[in-house]
Amino acid sequence: MKKILVTGGLGYIGSHTVVELQKNGFEVIIIDNLSNSSEDVLKGIHSISGITPIFEKLDLKEKTKVSEFFDRNSDIDGIIHFAASKAVGESVEDPLLYYENNLNTLVYVLQECKKHQIKNLIFSSSCTVYGEPDSLPITEEAPVKKATSPYGNTKQISEEIIFDLCSVSDLKAIALRYFNPIGAHETSEIGELPLGVPLNLVPFVTQTAAGVREQLSVFGEDYPTVDGSCVRDYIHVVDLAKAHVISLKRLLEGKNTTSFEVFNLGTGRGSSVLEVIKAFEKVTHQKLNYKIVDRRPGDVISVYADTKKANNVLGWKTEGSMEDALLTAWNWEKKVRNIK
Incomplete structure (x- = not known):
């Protein structure tokens, strides 16, 4: 059984990936500092998979403790690295926090990879590296433009750091550039639970429907889009x-063609904010209180992925529809809020 370290494994995407790893027979160790997650997520993971992964509360900024952890767990076969701060607005207000938390921690993990000969890394990247695209859909060959936020810049720099290490070592890495993850596990045992005011659209939608938020703001109605x-x-x-499990298997089986590979992960379809709202109302039968307000500074007009590389090379494709995802998000919200 291969042993996989998942940093940030109690977070939104991390917890869902842990479930899929365990379903595929991997032994999972989670590191998380619980800054944007809860230890209760372990119960949800166990409820779905029947397995409680090993968990260690650890802040990856603490270099000595990171080193001690890897000395105790030097038999790790691969790492999926999610641990990072991810709020664009917060990164603009406190850039040093983001550079320390997202870059220093990556460097400490990579130093341990080198020291302990851990050769397989999946990195949680983002479509923010593309900025405002020149053309749509966005392929992996699209230029990486100057970042519009410190958060986006940390993703760009992280990819460069990993690429540089892959060039001079035995490390093999895949950077997965996500578009906009939504939804929850169909069991409603795990899902997106942002601490404080949500920064992403769908949790704000579900919280508005649940009465936690009074009103949903739609930023702008005059973009050159469908509505x-x-x-x-x-x-x-x-x-x-x-997709993380498939990518990890690709590295473990030596199927990668270069030491550093990049894949876009999206549906290949773009949906407007108003289309998401209408789809949510249709599938849940909930009327949303929303208001059109002024544009938000820094928002990119339109972004959606060209997924052919991930489809053809990884053999991966999306299965869940946006309606599926919105319904699972609402079911999760109802469970969290005890709404019948």
């Missing part, structure tokens, strides 16, 4: 989790 609102590529989180 004037911004367009994004919304991917079911379970599909995203499955």
